[in-house]
Amino acid sequence: MSQLQEKIKALAKEQSAQVIAHRRHLHSNPELSFEEFKTAGYVAQQLRAIGLDPQEGFAGTGVVAIIEGRNAESRTVGLRADMDALPILEANDVPYKSLVPGVMHACGHDVHTSSLLGTARILHQLKDEFDGTIKLVFQPAEEKAPGGASLMIKEGVLENPRPASMVGQHVAPNIPVGKIGFREGMYMASTDELYLTVKGKGGHAAAPHQLVDPVLMASHIIVALQQIISRNRNPANPAVLSFGRFIADGVTNVIPDEVTIQGTWRCMDEVWRAEGLGKMKKLAEGIAESMGGSCVFDIVHGYPFLKNHPELTRRIRTAATQYMGAENIVDLDLWMAGEDFAFYSQVVDSCFYRLGTRNEARGIVSGVHTPTFDIDESALEISTGLMSWLAIAELAS
Numbered sequence: 001m002s003q004l005q006e007k008i009k010a011l012a013k014e015q016s017a018q019v020i021a022h023r024r025h026l027h028s029n030p031e032l033s034f035e036e037f038k039t040a041g042y043v044a045q046q047l048r049a050i051g052l053d054p055q056e057g058f059a060g061t062g063v064v065a066i067i068e069g070r071n072a073e074s075r076t077v078g079l080r081a082d083m084d085a086l087p088i089l090e091a092n093d094v095p096y097k098s099l100v101p102g103v104m105h106a107c108g109h110d111v112h113t114s115s116l117l118g119t120a121r122i123l124h125q126l127k128d129e130f131d132g133t134i135k136l137v138f139q140p141a142e143e144k145a146p147g148g149a150s151l152m153i154k155e156g157v158l159e160n161p162r163p164a165s166m167v168g169q170h171v172a173p174n175i176p177v178g179k180i181g182f183r184e185g186m187y188m189a190s191t192d193e194l195y196l197t198v199k200g201k202g203g204h205a206a207a208p209h210q211l212v213d214p215v216l217m218a219s220h221i222i223v224a225l226q227q228i229i230s231r232n233r234n235p236a237n238p239a240v241l242s243f244g245r246f247i248a249d250g251v252t253n254v255i256p257d258e259v260t261i262q263g264t265w266r267c268m269d270e271v272w273r274a275e276g277l278g279k280m281k282k283l284a285e286g287i288a289e290s291m292g293g294s295c296v297f298d299i300v301h302g303y304p305f306l307k308n309h310p311e312l313t314r315r316i317r318t319a320a321t322q323y324m325g326a327e328n329i330v331d332l333d334l335w336m337a338g339e340d341f342a343f344y345s346q347v348v349d350s351c352f353y354r355l356g357t358r359n360e361a362r363g364i365v366s367g368v369h370t371p372t373f374d375i376d377e378s379a380l381e382i383s384t385g386l387m388s389w390l391a392i393a394e395l396a397s
């Protein structure tokens, strides 16, 4: 096995300039969620150049390719990359700066895609040295509901062949380049959007007795809903309820007819996710009614919570330790953001890990979803080789 590891490291080093070129091409030519047409074309073209036969058009712009090793039927591992960019104007002054005004790879999906292209090349070159099948999944629209992953699954990406496990990575601007982060079990949150319309009867602020004040009702609702977190939630069960928009469009002496509120509900348990929503709706409607008004409580369901299968994650972490050295493996905290890789994790054993991309000495410290996000590109040589090794190790497990 260690001989194979040396081979992978040599191949990753040999092709690192090419993978960086892929990344820079994608970074310069970002496309928004569900619009990744040129990106998908580029991915398919590169996969064909490697000698693979990609299947295009999954969920619109998704691309899937298969690498068969020896005894291809024995076991399949799926490797996933997302391809979409964000509606952000890039502020970096770099040679590979976005050529599309207002669109930027600010979440590192260019890194995930180019890295998986590199991994594909390595695994294809080594296909006579491992048993099983690798399924490469390049998916659209991680950043936009309902999420490319959910559509890819509906269109059968987890069938024919069905992966025994799915593995994905994400850049981590808070982790130094050269290090990899893992967490077993619950890792990222489900994301549901809440849209409340609190209705009353507006009028002159000097005559409250003639009105049904939606501002006061909405205020009570906001305060009361937090008791879902403090009194109804099992304290061992992480959850967040935040309201970022509260519009009462009156003036000092005019009370409006209605107030709109928008917020987000995040947790790490699918049963509690639904229960919490039910309680919130009942509470908000009940408060409005008891005060003489009404509340329309709309929910837009987002991604489920992301669970890293414990045994799989332990195996992957062990393999990563072999490849990187124990000193380069770090523990991840819970992170209440959403990620559509979670859809795979609800269906098959899955592991989602973090690739360190920070380089403080070079000023590469900006967070994802910011106009100055960038990575230390030496992370790409690590990520291509590492994911190749993890896939082969998992096939052999």
Ligand SMILES: [Zn+2]
Pocket: 107, 143, 368, 369
């Ligand atoms: Zn993102």
Ligand SMILES: [Zn+2]
Pocket: 107, 108, 109, 142, 170
């Ligand atoms: Zn992302």
